[in-house]
Every structure is written in structure tokens, then in C-alpha cells.
Amino acid sequence: MLAHPLIPVILSGGSGTRLWPxxxxxxxxxxxxxxxxxxxxxxxxxxxxxxxxxPPLVIGNEAHRFILAEQLRQADVQPGGLLLEPEGKNTALAIGVAAVFAMREGADPLLLVLPADHVMQDTQAFHRAVAAGVPAAQQGAIITFGVVPVSAATGYGYLRVARASLGDVPCVVQAFVEKPDAKTAQSYLEDGCYFWNGGMFLFRASVMLAELRRYRPDIEAAAHAAVAQASHDLDFTRLGAQAFCGVSSESIDYAVMENxxxxxxxxxxxxxxxxxAWDAVWQAGQQDGQGNVLRGDVLVHGTHDSYIHAKHRLVGLVGVNGLVVVETADxxxxxxxxxxxxxxxxxxxLVSADRCEAxxxxxxxxxxxxxxxxDRGERYQVKRITVQPGHKLSVQMHHHRAEHWIVVSGTAKVQLGEQHMLLTENQSTYIPVGVVHALENPxxxxxELIEVQSGAYLGEDDIVRLDDCYGRHAHCRSVPRC
Structure with a gap:
């Protein structure tokens, strides 16, 4: 039995812009x-x-809350908490919030902080590394996990320690090193005392809060205030926006670890x-005899060492090497x-041009x-809508657009003003501008239905939610028009 219980903290922020589209x-x-x-x-x-x-404590962006909830449901995991950040503030504040939340009932657990977007091939080796760090963490150390480098990578920061042969024994980190150039990275690889900084940590909650108070008291105070001001919404805990947004963005490395x-x-x-980045996805994928990783409907000839991902149509490559080709619907x-x-x-x-594909x-x-x-045009757009069994869209109305609904499959329960009706395959209805309506799958x-919108303005922010079982009418945000 651990003297301090172990709580995983999964950080699910970030946008991954290098993996567009x-x-x-x-x-x-x-x-x-x-x-x-x-x-x-x-x-x-x-x-x-x-x-x-x-059970894990998950911290994510408010905009991703329903994606997080659905992926947790698919994984059959009930989290110990699902904390929503009103905006991204890097890892220092997120980790501080996790520590405060974990200690709210007087406990002082070990927190195992893990980014949500990493890959590990050997789970047992990961478990052994965590077990090796537990005794020191229980005694007050802050453990970071140094990834044994397999190449002279220039895309990672490095950790320097005193000796190369470590086994599973924790040792003091002498320095945090910024991302090197290729020549320096090669010297690090040959030296043997440098490890990739994987951004994973293990510590007692009280220890991290004490170090934040020592080096960044503004972040430590903001973490306490954000949890104190938090509100509950369905299965989510919304962190207090005023406290959370009022502090500068800082990584835990700069705020604490390097000091x-x-x-x-x-x-x-x-x-x-x-x-x-896409070369790392290729490296982690299942390569064929020609060094290609093929996902989806892909045909190749005379092609080597390439990554091809097709989502919606056939993609063919002939006589090329070392390419990344990623196809999506748009x-x-x-x-x-x-x-x-x-x-x-x-x-x-794309961002500079205000294009929604970003x-x-x-x-x-x-x-x-x-x-x-x-499809969309100057005064119309066509959507294919999928409503899961037992779910319902908000009771709403639009100021600028009318809608036609045509059921492709399943049964639709429709509210249209004071009228209620059931529509089945090939049946349709029309919703005039300004009429209160709702859609449900009983x-x-x-x-599955086709929605044809027509009107002078078709943006998603032309939705007046009158009632919503997901609480969105109280927390509406503008979204891209596509």
C-alpha cells in the first residue's frame, strides 16, 4: 500500500498544428x-x-469537453475529475490546478502527470519506470522521466545527468537543455548522459504546490482561486475563468523544474x-517492405519511405520517395x-486568412x-446530420435562416412551434425563419438526415438556444462558420 495514493493526471491541451490537416x-x-x-x-x-x-484526473479545453467525455465513454473509463480550462495556459497552471483539486479533501496524493498525446510501445517498461520513481517521490522528490534517446533528435529538449549507466535508480538532474542543433544533438547522443525531456512527472501534490509558491506564487495563487471559483456542469468541473485567465502562460519546466x-x-x-510531426507518425507506424506506412484506400508503385493517409478517396503515388501525403474531406x-x-x-x-480549415x-x-x-453556396448550405440514439439537439430558433429536414434513416422526433411529429425514412419537414424547433432521436x-439551410446568414452563431440538456445555452461561444 502506497503511503500516498497515486492519481494519474492527463493533460489534454494543445492543438498539434504540425499534424494538420x-x-x-x-x-x-x-x-x-x-x-x-x-x-x-x-x-x-x-x-x-x-x-x-x-481513476485519472483529466484536464482539457472547454471547447473539447464533449469529445473528451465521449472518448472516455468509449474507453470505459470513469475519471476522478474532468476539469475544463477556459483557455490554454500551458502546463504550470494546469499542474497547479491538478494538485489543488487532488488535495481538496485533505489528502496528499502522488500525481503522475502525463500528456494525452504521446505513444509508448512498451507499457510494462513504463510501469517499471513509474514504480522506480515512487519511493523518491513519496520522500519529496519531483521525478521527471528522461526518455532514452535513440537518435540525435533536434525536436526535443534534453536532460543532463551525471552518469550514463543508471538502471532504474533516480538521480539528480544537472541541467535542462534547450532543443539543440544537429551537431550538438549528435554529441549528446554519443555522450550518454543526456536524455530526451518527455514532459512526464511524478510528485506529491503538496511538494509541487510548495515549489510553485516558492518560484511562481502568482501561478500557485491562481490555481487555488481557479479551483475555489469552479462550477459544476454535468460531469464537468469548469475552472474559475477570472482567476485562470488572469495569470501568464508558463510551462512547468520554466516555472519550477529548471529552478x-x-x-x-x-x-x-x-x-x-x-x-x-508527420515523420514521427511515420516512424511509429507499421511500415511495409518498402518503408511505407499506408492508411486508408491507398495504392503505390515505385514508392518508398513515405506516409500516406487517405480518409475519403483513393490516393495513388508513383515513383516518389520520402513524402507525406494526408487527404481529408476538405x-x-x-x-x-x-x-x-x-x-x-x-x-x-490559414489563420491569417481567417479560413476555417485551421x-x-x-x-x-x-x-x-x-x-x-x-455543400454550400452564397445563400444555402447542405449538412448531413447524425443524431445518436436517445440524444436531442437544443430547443432553438434562427433569426436569418430557414431549414428543410429530410430523414435518410432512423426516426426523428420533431418539435415545430407547438406541433410535435414523428418522421421516418424519406419523410421531411420545413422550419421557417424564427420558429422554435427541436430534433430528437427516440x-x-x-x-441520419439531410438539412438544407437557406437564408442571408448561415453562421453557426445564428442559434438562439432556449433549452439545452447539455448546458450550452449558458456557455455559448462563436464557432467558425464552416
Missing amino acids: LSRANFPKQFLGLTQERTLFQLTLDRLRNLSSA SDLVQMVPLDAGWSDVG AVLVASKQHVQDVKKIVEQ AAHRQVFRPWGSYDLV GKIPL
Whole structure:
């Protein structure tokens, strides 16, 4: 029995701009099945099984709350808490909030902090590394897990320790080193005393709060205030926005780890990757005899060492090497594997041009299901809507658009003003501008329907929610018009 119970903390922030067009601001990489069918977030949950730990504490962005909830449901995991950040503030405040929340009933647990978007091939090696760090963490050390490097990587920060042969014994970290150039990274690899900084930590909650109070008292105070001001919404805990947003964004490395004399490192040799860019996804994937990783409907000839991901149509490559090709419903990326770190430059151009492809896919997920924007013109757009069994859209009205609904499959329960009706396959209805309406799936199978919108303004912010079982009428936010 641990003197201090172990609580995993999963940090599910970030946007993964280097993995565009699959990863987007409203659906970032942790929610994607990049290396397997299960998503990176779900694979992180899987690694916690058989770890003798309490249910995980999950911290994520408010905009992703229903994606988080659905992926937890699919993974059959009931979290110990699902904390929503009103905006991204990097890892220092998120970890401080986790520590305060974990201690709210007087306990002082060990917190195992893990990003939601990493890959590990060897779960048992990960468990051994955690077990090796527990005794020192219980005694007051802050453990960081140094990934044993397998290449002279320039995309990671490094940890320097005194000796190369460590086994599983924690040792003092001498320095945190910034991302090196290629020549320096090669010298680190040959030296043997440098490890990749994987951004994973193990510590007692009270110890981290004390170090935050010592080095960044503003962040420690904001963490306490954000939890004190939190409100509960369904299964979510919304952190207090005023306290949370009022502090600067800072990583835990800069705020604490590089200053504290309590930091020790345990080596981790578990086939780790942060899959931060498409070359890392290729490296972590199942390569064929020609070094290609093929996902989806893909045909190749005379092609080597490439990553091809097709989501919606056949993709063919002939006579090329070292390429990344990613196809989605609304965008195609073609890049050299040697330049995939620059994919974020495309995202920057999209953001600068206020294009929705930076933030959202054509298919948009909602707590009740999803919709796919099939077509649009100057005064119309067509969506394919999927409503999961037992779910209901908000009672709402629109000021600027009318809608036609045509049921493709399943049964729709429709409220239209004071009228209520059931529609089945091939039946339809019309919702005039300004009329209160609602849509519900009372059946046992998904409801599929086509929605044709027409009007002078078709933005998603032309929704007046009068009643919503997901609480969104109280927390509406503008979203991209596509």
C-alpha cells in the first residue's frame, strides 16, 4: 500500500498544428487514431490499466469537453475529475490546478502527470519506470522521466545527468537543455548522459504546490482561486475563468523544474514518441517492405519511405520517395518528410486568412452526434446530420435562416412551434425563419438526415438556444462558420 495514493493526471491541451490537416484546433491530435485505431488519448488511458492507481484526473479545453467525455465513454473509463480550462495556459497552471483539486479533501496524493498525446510501445517498461520513481517521490522528490534517446533528435529538449549507466535508480538532474542543433544533438547522443525531456512527472501534490509558491506564487495563487471559483456542469468541473485567465502562460519546466533542487530523473526506455510531426507518425507506424506506412484506400508503385493517409478517396503515388501525403474531406497535404516541421506555417497562413480549415474539419462533433458540411453556396448550405440514439439537439430558433429536414434513416422526433411529429425514412419537414424547433432521436439506431439551410446568414452563431440538456445555452461561444 502506497503511503500516498497515486492519481494519474492527463493533460489534454494543445492543438498539434504540425499534424494538420488531421489535427485542427477544434479536434487536436490527442483525439486522433494516428498510430492505431484507438486515439492517442485512449492509448494513454490504456497505459494506466494495472498500474494500481486511482481513476485519472483529466484536464482539457472547454471547447473539447464533449469529445473528451465521449472518448472516455468509449474507453470505459470513469475519471476522478474532468476539469475544463477556459483557455490554454500551458502546463504550470494546469499542474497547479491538478494538485489543488487532488488535495481538496485533505489528502496528499502522488500525481503522475502525463500528456494525452504521446505513444509508448512498451507499457510494462513504463510501469517499471513509474514504480522506480515512487519511493523518491513519496520522500519529496519531483521525478521527471528522461526518455532514452535513440537518435540525435533536434525536436526535443534534453536532460543532463551525471552518469550514463543508471538502471532504474533516480538521480539528480544537472541541467535542462534547450532543443539543440544537429551537431550538438549528435554529441549528446554519443555522450550518454543526456536524455530526451518527455514532459512526464511524478510528485506529491503538496511538494509541487510548495515549489510553485516558492518560484511562481502568482501561478500557485491562481490555481487555488481557479479551483475555489469552479462550477459544476454535468460531469464537468469548469475552472474559475477570472482567476485562470488572469495569470501568464508558463510551462512547468520554466516555472519550477529548471529552478528546483528537488528534481530527480528516472530513465524511460519504452519506445516513446510525442508524435509531434508527420515523420514521427511515420516512424511509429507499421511500415511495409518498402518503408511505407499506408492508411486508408491507398495504392503505390515505385514508392518508398513515405506516409500516406487517405480518409475519403483513393490516393495513388508513383515513383516518389520520402513524402507525406494526408487527404481529408476538405484539404490535402503533400510534404517532404524532411520539412514536416514547417507544416505549422501552412496553419499560420490559414489563420491569417481567417479560413476555417485551421480550426475545424468538415465533419464537426457535437454532444448529440455530428454533422458533415456536404455543400454550400452564397445563400444555402447542405449538412448531413447524425443524431445518436436517445440524444436531442437544443430547443432553438434562427433569426436569418430557414431549414428543410429530410430523414435518410432512423426516426426523428420533431418539435415545430407547438406541433410535435414523428418522421421516418424519406419523410421531411420545413422550419421557417424564427420558429422554435427541436430534433430528437427516440430510436435505437442512429438518426441520419439531410438539412438544407437557406437564408442571408448561415453562421453557426445564428442559434438562439432556449433549452439545452447539455448546458450550452449558458456557455455559448462563436464557432467558425464552416
